Each structure stands twice: as structure tokens, then as C-alpha cells.
Amino acid sequence: MQTAINLDEKFSRFSERWSPKIIAQMNDYHFKLVKFEGEFVWHDHKDTDEVFIVIDGEMVIHFRSHDVRVRKGELFVIPKGVEHKTSAKAECRAMLVEAAGTVNTGDAGGEKTAHADVWI
Secondary structure (H helix, E strand, C coil): CCCCCCHHHHHCCCCCCCCCEEEEEECCEEEEEEEEEEECCCECCCCCCEEEEEEECEEEEECCCCEEEEECCCEEEECCCCCEEEEEEEEEEEEEEEECCCCCCCCCCCCCCCCCCCEC
16 A cells, blocks of 8 residues: 545445445555444444444444443443444444454344445
């Protein structure tokens, strides 16, 4: 890679929600952009932590015992094996940092499961 990655330009390349797109790789980790609105599904990632960095908007990460609000310019790390789901009242744009090959719904599956290897 010889040029900087422009996040706005990458976000402009897709409109679907809940479908993370890979924009870069560092060692065994992917940097992914995602747009979402509404509620996701309860799931966990047994073998890896997951990072959400809010680029625009606001999201809530729900845990069984509490919720964490994450706003534009903030990040949150979800430890491996911790059950969670995300939601946003209005469109939220975020970057995920997670191990390459991580499936967005973990083992939960369902209609919101996205391909884990889509680059833009």
C-alpha cells in the first residue's frame, strides 16, 4: 500500500448495514468499516477481542448486565468470550478491529451474518 486510506471514500462505496468491509490488514488483524442501525443479535467471539471505534454517530453495546454508550470519536474493547449485541437509533458508522476471519455474528448465525472476507 502506497497511499493513505480515506475513510469517507471507503464508506461511500457501500450502503448495506451490518456487513463489515475490510479496508486494511495488520499482521493477523483486519480493520473493517461497518454501517448499522437498529439492533444486532446476541453473540460472542470465543477466541478474540473485538474493538469498535465510532467514526460517526452513536452506538450502544449491550451486555447481559449493563449497556455502554459509545459516541463519535470513542472506542470500546469487548473481551473475547463476552456475550454482547450492538444497536444504534440512527445510522452509526464504525471501524472494527478484529482477528482476520472473525464472523460478525460469532457462532450465533442468522440473517445478519456477513461474509468475513469482503474487501473494499
